[in-house]
Amino acid sequence: MTTTTHHGFNSPGGQGPSPLGQPETIKLILDRSQRPNRTVPIRRALLQREARDGTKSPGALAALVRRSAKRPLDLYLLLSAVTSGGDFSVTEWSTTWARSVGIFDETAGTAAVSRAWKVLKELQLITRARGEGGKSTLTKLHEDGSGRPYTTPGEGLGDPYLQLPYEYWDRGWHNVLSLPGKAMLLIASNERKLRFTLPQERMPGWFGISADSAGKGIRELSEHDILVQLDDEWYDTLKTRSGRASRPVYGLRPPFTPRALGEPVTDEAATEISSGTAPKE
Template sequence: MHDDNGFEPDEQPASREEIVAAYVRRSKRKKNVAIRKAFVQQGGRGRLARPGPLAKLVRNSDHTALNAYVFARMLGSSDPWDVQLDSGVWVLALNLQDKTPTAAKGLVSKALRRLEDDKLITRSRAGRKSVVYPLHESGNGDPYTEISGEGDDPYLQLPLTYWTHDWHRKLTLPALAMLLIALDGKREFWLPAEDAAKWYGISASTANRGYGELEAHGLLASRYRKVRNDLSADGLDRRLMRRLIGDFAKPAKKPELEKVAAAEGDLPTVPHLRAV
């Protein structure tokens, strides 16, 4: 038997949060993950708009698959965009460590299979590790290509704080869905819950739950704004405008907008009522 006298004591294992944060750093991304807007909405705006693959994940209550998808998109940061992970890391990243090891690994495998069936990823094996390759965010089965950033290739940006500040564990599926939709819109946006189904395939009840949770976490603020309406008796309508704040606040395009926001303070939170 060896004498351990004089040797340094064993170190404590890294926590789940530290492991996830280490993989975020390993991705070498600076602030955000770019995801094509086709994932949340396709066909452009107006009558041609139709829901993207996000809608099916939400309808199927597939929080695990959605988190697996955005985690894979974060890690796959350069060509060939592949993600090679041991199943145990997937378990930690998807917050499944309260399950038995066999059950947790099964849930990871099934979630990745559903993403594969939806033509959002392809998979292979490299020894004990699964290898995930992203496909085009629209779910059309095309290979993934680098986002051009041009007008015909629009994208939203999911901040890395989603993982480094533990929001991937704290936010439920409705909140994550509405976060992605809010990131897809303008800095201050108007999307009544009743219209979420038409534009994004998300039910009004799910949208309201998502809005409420984001507000409760201090990530969303809202206010009523008066807008001109030539057909109204007083020439005005009131719209319930929202914007992301805190870890997911979108930067203003012009410096003067920030000055206005600083002068007004945070937008007051108001009940979830459709603007009238």
């Protein structure tokens, strides 16, 4: 009997049986989550923490961007997808996680994944323990980095969260986007609006992302037609001689358009720039 091995994108070559490819591994991980709406809920606290007195500060996302921790963010998002109930933990081999980020060498993959989990553990986003059969058990903690146990977001008032659709992986954006692109996708999704602004000069204070990184991420999302400029708005400022300046108004294209907020961004809406827009803060 002859066995044929099929290799997908990013799959290793060679003779005989080979490890499962990256897209197939990710598909199995996502299918395991059994989320009926195929979206991952992520609290705003990952991007921006808010103290009881209302004071806001950058969340763990800023630390990941500063540390150029693309792989830890990739693994965290996948872990968030699969830990959908119970004690919000999953037990799996390191080689499975390594394949999900495109590493097929067992030794190198295990070491790379271990380093990534260490970063997330230092940020108090996860705990890690030995599991059965040489696997590791990973448990998701609250996104605010406090070390508190994780709970399902949105169960009470004042618990805002964004939704990352599975198409992020289905369409390969996890491989295409850079770390600034991924960070700005999360920040744009956090707006949960059909129309919003992304003032680059405010990103360091709001989210701990440098203006340069924010600009790079915005340009990248625009080049890939994920983010589209819908309009311009005027606002008051003392940084110009006239006291007025304009900034772009953006929208996210499907599948990243916030759900249940009305009609998604269309080609017509993206190209129609209205005139005489009223000044806004």
